[in-house]
Amino acid sequence: xxxxxxxxxxxxxxxxxxxxxxxxxxxxxxxxxxxxxxxxxxxxxxxxxxxxxxxxxxxxxxxxxxxxxxxxxxxxxxxxxxxxxxxxxxxxxxxxxxxxxxxxxxxxxxxxxxxxxxxxxxxxxxxxxxxxxxxxxxxxxxxxxxxxxxxxxxxxxxxxxxxxxxxxxxxxxxxxxxxxxxxxxxxxxxxxxxxxxxxxxxxxxxxxxxxxxxxxxxxxxxxxxxxxxxxxxxxxxxxxxxxxxxxxxxxxxxxxxxxxxxxxxxxxxxxxxxxxxxxxxxxxxxxxxxxxxxxxxxxxxxxxxxxxxxxxxxxxxxxxxxxxxxxxxxxxxxxxxxxxxxxxxxxxxxxxxxxxxxxxxxxxxxxxxxxxxxxxxxxxxxxxxxxxxxxxxxxxxxxxxxxxxxxxxxxxxxxxxxxxxxxxxxxxxxxxxxxxxxxxxxxxxxxxxxxxxxxxxxxxxxxxxxxxxxxxxxxxxxxxxxxxxxxxxxxxxxxxxxx
Amino acid sequence: xxxxxxxxxxxxxxxxxxxxxxxxxxxxxxxxxxxxxxxxxxxxxxxxxxxxxxxxxxxxxxxxxxxxxxxxxxxxxxxxxxxxxxxxxxxxxxxxxxxxxxxxxxxxxxxxxxxxxxxxxxxxxxxxxxxxxxxxxxxxxxxxxxxxxxxxxxxxxxxxxxxxxxxxxxxxxxxxxxxxxxxxxxxxxxxxxxxxxxxxxxxxxxxxxxxxxxxxxxxxxxxxxxxxxxxxxxxxxxxxxxxxxxxxxxxxx
Numbered sequence: 001x002x003x004x005x006x007x008x009x010x011x012x013x014x015x016x017x018x019x020x021x022x023x024x025x026x027x028x029x030x031x032x033x034x035x036x037x038x039x040x041x042x043x044x045x046x047x048x049x050x051x052x053x054x055x056x057x058x059x060x061x062x063x064x065x066x067x068x069x070x071x072x073x074x075x076x077x078x079x080x081x082x083x084x085x086x087x088x089x090x091x092x093x094x095x096x097x098x099x100x101x102x103x104x105x106x107x108x109x110x111x112x113x114x115x116x117x118x119x120x121x122x123x124x125x126x127x128x129x130x131x132x133x134x135x136x137x138x139x140x141x142x143x144x145x146x147x148x149x150x151x152x153x154x155x156x157x158x159x160x161x162x163x164x165x166x167x168x169x170x171x172x173x174x175x176x177x178x179x180x181x182x183x184x185x186x187x188x189x190x191x192x193x194x195x196x197x198x199x200x201x202x203x204x205x206x207x208x209x210x211x212x213x214x215x216x217x218x219x220x221x222x223x224x225x226x227x228x229x230x231x232x233x234x235x236x237x238x239x240x241x242x243x244x245x246x247x248x249x250x251x252x253x254x255x256x257x258x259x260x261x262x263x264x265x266x267x268x269x270x271x272x273x274x275x276x277x278x279x280x281x282x283x284x285x286x287x288x289x290x291x292x293x294x295x296x297x298x299x300x301x302x303x304x305x306x307x308x309x310x311x312x313x314x315x316x317x318x319x320x321x322x323x324x325x326x327x328x329x330x331x332x333x334x335x336x337x338x339x340x341x342x343x344x345x346x347x348x349x350x351x352x353x354x355x356x357x358x359x360x361x362x363x364x365x366x367x368x369x370x371x372x373x374x375x376x377x378x379x380x381x382x383x384x385x386x387x388x389x390x391x392x393x394x395x396x397x398x399x400x401x402x403x404x405x406x407x408x409x410x411x412x413x414x415x416x417x418x419x420x421x422x423x424x425x426x427x428x429x430x431x432x433x434x435x436x437x438x439x440x441x442x443x444x445x446x447x448x449x450x451x452x453x454x455x456x457x458x459x460x461x462x463x464x465x466x467x468x469x470x471x472x473x474x475x476x477x478x479x480x481x482x483x484x485x486x487x488x489x490x491x492x493x494x495x496x497x498x499x
Numbered sequence: 500x501x502x503x504x505x506x507x508x509x510x511x512x513x514x515x516x517x518x519x520x521x522x523x524x525x526x527x528x529x530x531x532x533x534x535x536x537x538x539x540x541x542x543x544x545x546x547x548x549x550x551x552x553x554x555x556x557x558x559x560x561x562x563x564x565x566x567x568x569x570x571x572x573x574x575x576x577x578x579x580x581x582x583x584x585x586x587x588x589x590x591x592x593x594x595x596x597x598x599x600x601x602x603x604x605x606x607x608x609x610x611x612x613x614x615x616x617x618x619x620x621x622x623x624x625x626x627x628x629x630x631x632x633x634x635x636x637x638x639x640x641x642x643x644x645x646x647x648x649x650x651x652x653x654x655x656x657x658x659x660x661x662x663x664x665x666x667x668x669x670x671x672x673x674x675x676x677x678x679x680x681x682x683x684x685x686x687x688x689x690x691x692x693x694x695x696x697x698x699x700x701x702x703x704x705x706x707x708x709x710x711x712x713x714x715x716x717x718x719x720x721x722x723x724x725x726x727x728x729x730x731x732x733x734x735x736x737x738x739x740x741x742x743x744x745x746x747x748x749x750x751x752x
């Protein structure tokens with residue numbers, strides 16, 4: 001299809017420009033997943049629905065891979081015409097985007113380990129325990145409410161597979177997610193039980209850029225027609241997600257009694273959202289005020305994590321540098337290999353390996369895994385700085401120490417290291433500032449740091465302007481004093497050899 | 500073997516041989532430095548003066564012969580001296596470019612070795628270091644960092660640092676190289692005083708006036724061999740070997 005388009009790009013009429021639709025195929029069955037027979041193609045019920053819409057519009061469908069958490073922003077920017085990916089009908093989406101009629105009604109369900117099936121039946125049973133879900137979803141909002149009301153501990157994930165794996169690994173005690181995802185995970189993993197009672201009910205919609213209301217209206221007509229003539233049912237049955245809720249939803253839509261998102265959620269979850277259909281949505285700054293405590297606590301996590309990881313990196317880096325300068329051949333080879341492997345592989349891969357890969361051997365808490373991942377990675381870079389700094393101390397300094405009778409260790413400690421430290425100060429500060437920002441990567445391990453919290457804030461608000469400004473201000477408030485301290489230290493010592 | 504003498508002479512060099520790759524740097528050099536003497540080592544650049552000094556300080560290994568510093572005998576081919584190294588009590592060295600520890604004040608440069616190698620009490624060490632700096636005329640610069648010192652001041656601090664360990668033998672590499680005539684004279688007087696107080700000094704120099712005025716003995720090196728040695732004035736005023744004459748002609752220009 002893409003090839004055919006490439007052959008005749010100039011002659012295409014508006015009708016045959018592809019319908020670009022966005023979604024995330026990572027772990028996305030039965031919504032969107034790579035076709036096992038041909039991984040360059042995607043399959044799933046959202047894929048079939050997209051193709052149905054495209055066919056009715058007389059345009060070929062073209063899939064645009066987009067990270068799940070970025071779908072709203074990408075739709076608003078116009079990266080594609082429509083996003084279909086089990087996206088929930090929320091007030092924020094109605095406020096900032098063009099939203100289609102719902103094409104699926106799902107329920108938020110609680111999944112627990114089989115042995116806990118009798119103990120944990122609802123969120124009230126999970127006081128003080130960790131409950132996982134996908135970040136930026138209605139389920140996460142429900143957990144935040146449950147945190148206030150029942151004292152559960154919400155844990156946010158970037159994907160919908162790892163929550164269930166971590167449930168099996170005892171890292172969390174329950175998962176709250178859509179019944180579609182829960183049923184899929186139950187099929188994949190043994191030892192899990194999903195409670196039959198729905199915690200809340202929600203709806204999947206397609207989202208388009210705010211200026212695309214005309215296209216949205218045409219798509220609404222197509223969807224309603226597919227509901228009426230059974231084509232939608234056929235797709236949902238094919239992917240094993242059809243249930244009794246759907247005909248009920250179609251009927252309400254046909255009769256005009258379907259009510260939009262806010263009521264749909266609050267009907268079963270009470271205080272899930274303070275919004276009501278008629279009330280004006282709070283402005284970005286009002287929301288920022290509400291989010292300030294959680295942003296501040298996320299900033300503290302970022303700062304503490306960065307400081308501890310940097311301490312580990314500096315300590316281990318100094319050991320590696322010293323070993324590479326003073327050690328025997330075997331030690332040098334070992335440390336060199338460590339540095340090259342660590343520098344030569346992505347830090348995200350290292351974080352995944354430490355947290356998920358080692359889970360069968362040692363189940364590190366997320367914060368510890370994040371600390372180790374960042375610290376061990378940065379140690380490789382620090383060690384290169386310190387090795388260079390040690391080698392930059394002139395040989396005459398070492399000979400002078402030797403003639404005076406200082407041992408190798410005393411020479412290192414009293415002469416070489418103090419001078420090397422001054423050479424290393426500026427690049428180390430530089431790395432510390434980089435660490436503050438790189439620490440945002442650990443959100444993939446469910447650590448709620450500043451960037452992740454901002455992302456959730458932005459998703460709920462439907463805009464990045466205010467959250468982005470607040471988040472940037474917080475990072476700067478952490479990094480600028482650091483740079484200032486380093487400048488002052490440097491001025492005091494004014495590194496020898498620099499002049 | 501003149502074993503009795505080796506105990507009394509702070510430095511005895513016997514058939515010292517140093518080879519670097521295919522090149523013979525020193526080819527059987529022998530001489531000694533007695534207590535209360537200031538021996539000057541002269542020669543063209545590349546004649547092996549610095550290598551000899553570095554071999555005596557055990558900063559470089561040598562390939563043949565023997566070096567005896569007091570009762571410590573250095574053997575050929577040894578790359579790693581023992582630790583703690585008995586040599587370190589017996590020889591001090593002042594480098595041509597001083598090599599003061601850049602991160603420490605002048606006073607702390609002098610205190611470092613007595614405090615950490617000898618483990619002497621800090622208050623004693625500091626008092627003695629201050630006295631040494633005073634004695635060498637740089638007492639008022641005790642708090643200054645090396646980069647704040649002039650060349651002459653840095654050299655005196657470096658001498659004080661070497662003397663703080665009270666070595667019987669002091670090696671100085673080109674101490675006059677960067678000094679004006681007035682400072683050269685005052686340095687010469689200081690070194691002569693040190694010799695008079697009982698130490699042995701071995702000094703490399705390109706400055707024949709300085710050697711005439713302050714050295715008790717001169718050793719002329721050429722192509723890795725001792726070509727002439729004796730009383731400093733006698734040798735320099737009436738050179739017999741061609742290499743000495745060439746050297747002095749070169750210095751006169």
